[in-house]
Amino acid sequence: MSDQPSNRSILPDFDNLDFVPVFDAFDEGIIITDTGGRILYYNEAQAGIDDLRPGNVIGKRVGDIYRLDWHDSLIFRCLEAETPIIGKLFFYRTCKGKLANTIHSVLPLHLNGSLAGAICFVKNYNLLEKVMSGYSTWSPNTPPEWTNGTRYQFSDIMGVEKSILHALTMARLAAESSSPVMLFGETGSGKEMFAQSIHNYSPRRDNPFVGINCAAIPDTLLEGLLFGTVKGAFTGAVDKMGLFEQANGGTLFLDEINSMPIALQAKLLRVLQEKKIRRVGASGEVPVDLKIISSVNIPAHKAIREKQLRMDLFYRLAVVYIAIPPLREQPEGIETLTRHFIYKNNLVLGKKVCAVSEPVMSFFRTYHWPGNVRELEHLIEGAMNTIGPDTTLRISHLPPHLLLYQIHDDGPPLRVMPIDHPATLPVEPTGDPDGGVAPPGPGVRDLRERRQEQELKMIDDALWAAGGNISAAARMLNVSRQLIHYKMRKYGLRRKTYRGPIGNSPIS
Numbered sequence: 001m002s003d004q005p006s007n008r009s010i011l012p013d014f015d016n017l018d019f020v021p022v023f024d025a026f027d028e029g030i031i032i033t034d035t036g037g038r039i040l041y042y043n044e045a046q047a048g049i050d051d052l053r054p055g056n057v058i059g060k061r062v063g064d065i066y067r068l069d070w071h072d073s074l075i076f077r078c079l080e081a082e083t084p085i086i087g088k089l090f091f092y093r094t095c096k097g098k099l100a101n102t103i104h105s106v107l108p109l110h111l112n113g114s115l116a117g118a119i120c121f122v123k124n125y126n127l128l129e130k131v132m133s134g135y136s137t138w139s140p141n142t143p144p145e146w147t148n149g150t151r152y153q154f155s156d157i158m159g160v161e162k163s164i165l166h167a168l169t170m171a172r173l174a175a176e177s178s179s180p181v182m183l184f185g186e187t188g189s190g191k192e193m194f195a196q197s198i199h200n201y202s203p204r205r206d207n208p209f210v211g212i213n214c215a216a217i218p219d220t221l222l223e224g225l226l227f228g229t230v231k232g233a234f235t236g237a238v239d240k241m242g243l244f245e246q247a248n249g250g251t252l253f254l255d256e257i258n259s260m261p262i263a264l265q266a267k268l269l270r271v272l273q274e275k276k277i278r279r280v281g282a283s284g285e286v287p288v289d290l291k292i293i294s295s296v297n298i299p300a301h302k303a304i305r306e307k308q309l310r311m312d313l314f315y316r317l318a319v320v321y322i323a324i325p326p327l328r329e330q331p332e333g334i335e336t337l338t339r340h341f342i343y344k345n346n347l348v349l350g351k352k353v354c355a356v357s358e359p360v361m362s363f364f365r366t367y368h369w370p371g372n373v374r375e376l377e378h379l380i381e382g383a384m385n386t387i388g389p390d391t392t393l394r395i396s397h398l399p400p401h402l403l404l405y406q407i408h409d410d411g412p413p414l415r416v417m418p419i420d421h422p423a424t425l426p427v428e429p430t431g432d433p434d435g436g437v438a439p440p441g442p443g444v445r446d447l448r449e450r451r452q453e454q455e456l457k458m459i460d461d462a463l464w465a466a467g468g469n470i471s472a473a474a475r476m477l478n479v480s481r482q483l484i485h486y487k488m489r490k491y492g493l494r495r496k497t498y499r500g501p502i503g504n505s506p507i508s
Helices: 020-025 044-050 074-081 125-131 162-174 191-200 219-227 262-274 300-305 311-317 331-349 358-366 372-385 442-465 470-477 481-491
Strands: 029-034 039-042 085-093 099-111 114-124 181-184 209-213 251-255 291-296 320-323 355-357
Touching: 029 044, 029 074, 044 099, 044 114, 074 085, 074 099, 074 114, 085 331, 162 191, 162 320, 181 191, 191 209, 191 251, 191 291, 219 262, 262 311, 300 311, 331 358, 331 372, 331 481, 355 358, 442 470, 442 481, 470 481
Parallel strands: 181 291, 181 320, 209 251, 251 291
Antiparallel strands: 029 039, 029 114, 085 099, 099 114
């Protein structure tokens, strides 16, 4: 019997709580703290993630166990705001130097209506890579295909912006019925992944998922491929089941349906009405029961106006219409995706990249990403193939065609982050040739500092005037809401500070 205190020795009546044995058996880490950040409970799974003994942790404060200050710690953020933090990708380093790559969910705990502490659930991201059934759609590795013909589910979709979270909510709700769903998204935005996730969340998940890109099939072959053929219908024709029959009982995904010939769209309309298909050359019909998911790569109203999509077919297929935002409209998510792809490629390519230079990260935030998430994935994978032993992704590692007109290094440098900074991907200083910025002289440094001071004052004044309303402050400054969020993180500004009477700015 160890003489170390147990992982629930701090609370006098902790042993009498019914849920404690359940927490002890969890395969993910659990930490419970009081309002001051003192650790009251710390299970064995968390001990395995941190490589620490529970007896050496219980009773100590979060700041004593982890190299985090109050602003960096998700537990302290939760306690301060009294709001949950769900599914946050999080790097941290323990007091012993162990670096952990995790997914955190932290929830406030209340007792008799008052804040009593916080509970933190921790998933080991490294372990998830080994056990989860399918990798993300944007992984360097091709995920294994399931028996129903899919690879992805909703848990594989990464995003933090309201627009992508709204799309995910709509998709989950639409999966519960047999009503048709139409997805709108640019090339590379993840339409296929959404379609497969809807199928795997639906009651039809045990039946086939069949997908086809209508733009990739010649018009003369598309009808036979969709509806099937009978022997003798045309020279070389054989009895063959079409995709509608193959997907019977499951889901058929018609990608880029606006590329389908208008005449074939009329036949598709009849299938939707009658729920029967007729093979090419056949006299009889075959009943089908399936959910149809379609997609367009331009806005539906534009496709209708340009006569790429029949209006009556649109009304049939777009019972639920879901817009998937392009990557350029997800500036908050670019950093998360960058971290994700670097981590994935580290595993696949055996690299040890742990940071991104400031000009590269700045470019990622401002580039228009015509290829969306797929382009970001391939860009990072290509860069890491040529990065060599370097541990920082720099301008010199990016494809030359991007550098000709996109990256400008004349702006103020970002604050240098340590490798284990939890909120952002580590940013390396850029005072070297590979970083793309020459070391500044004293005069240049003073100019940059003054520019930052002026920028900070303008943002601070706007936030005070708006009472902490980010959207209102962005309108005052004529910039995007996402940029205000980024600048607030950069300068350490907290929204809660400004939630007082409007117009009471302490800065004159």
